[in-house]
């Protein structure tokens with residue numbers, strides 16, 4: 001083989017290798033910046049340990065798992081959600097798996113929609129620890145209902161919980177961070193904060209509002225470079241989100257049982273959230289495939305994304321109407 005042929009072979013092999021690596025990156029479970037941070041960036045252990053962290057919605061799902069991982073890192077915690085007994089259960093487990101002591105975990109029951117209580121709650125947290133380094137705005141509920149069948153109160157409730165409740169807590173914590181010129185606000189938004197989805201009109205609207213709000217707030221805080229706002233956009237993750245989803249009426253719970261085996265493990269989602277925080281990333285996308293590829297299509301080829309969304313959406317609605325979970329039905333034999 002002559003030199004020219006050798007070089008051609010080498011270049012072809014290299015291109016092929018880089019193509020495979022690129023496809024592998026695209027097909028992974030988070031966006032490219034987050035993957036870069038996971039491989040080459042700071043670890044949560046090196047950046048987050050010892051920080052006082054307030055987690056809302058800590059009694060279940062992503063918030064509960066985050067609390068365990070943070071406890072293992074040695075972070076003093078403020079655990080909030082509505083049910084005190086569930087928070088005490090989470091606290092007990094945090095203590096068992098970490099070196100934290102009883103005084104290092106404050107159980108602070110809180111309803112995100114009772115905004116008049118938020119100042120008092122913030123004061124209690126500050127009195128206890130003297131500082132809040134990181135606020136994790138995680139509490140939230142999803143929706144499973146068609147817009148035409150849904151009571152207006154449902155839209156109000158979703159906006160009050162997912163959007164107004166979140167910015168209300170932030171309003172009380174941010175002045176403290178501004179005073180210290182440092183702090184992190186981590187918002188658990190959603191893929192629904194970036195794209196639209198049938199059966200979730202109110203949920204998507206509330207998460208889009210959250211994204212718009214925090215993206216704008218970040219631009220108001222440029223004189224405080226050490227106050228970092230991260231918007232995290234997970235796709236489907238194992239939790240009680242579907243079970244707890246609001247339906248066409250506020251007090252009617254969802255009766256659909258879900259198979260969660262196709263969703264991302266809660267522990268993996270929490271791990272990627274902590275890598276986001278440790279590396280000060282402003283927005284990250286977290287999802288197993290094939291959902292993550294849809295994020296890219298929405299970002300770069302919206303016309304194609306609309307076409308796919310319409311096809312998938314049609315099937316999602318059909319499944320929902322026949323009593324099958326809209327999401328899991330794509331992946332199980334129950335699909336109609």
Ligand SMILES: NC(=O)c1ccc[n+]([C@@H]2O[C@H](COP(=O)([O-])OP(=O)(O)OC[C@H]3O[C@@H](n4cnc5c(N)ncnc54)[C@H](O)[C@@H]3O)[C@@H](O)[C@H]2O)c1
Pocket residue numbers: 056057058059060061062063080081082083110111112113138139140141142161188189190191233234235236237238239240241242244
């Ligand atoms: N699981 C997913 O597939 C997924 C995907 C994208 C985004 N998210 C977001 O992640 C966050 C956590 O959801 P999850 O999946 O862990 O669901 P989950 O239902 O398991 O947990 C939700 C938490 O929020 C709390 N909460 C609900 N209403 C509240 C209120 N009025 N006041 C205080 N706390 C309240 C619940 O008690 C619970 O602790 C939500 O903001 C959700 O929108 C979840």
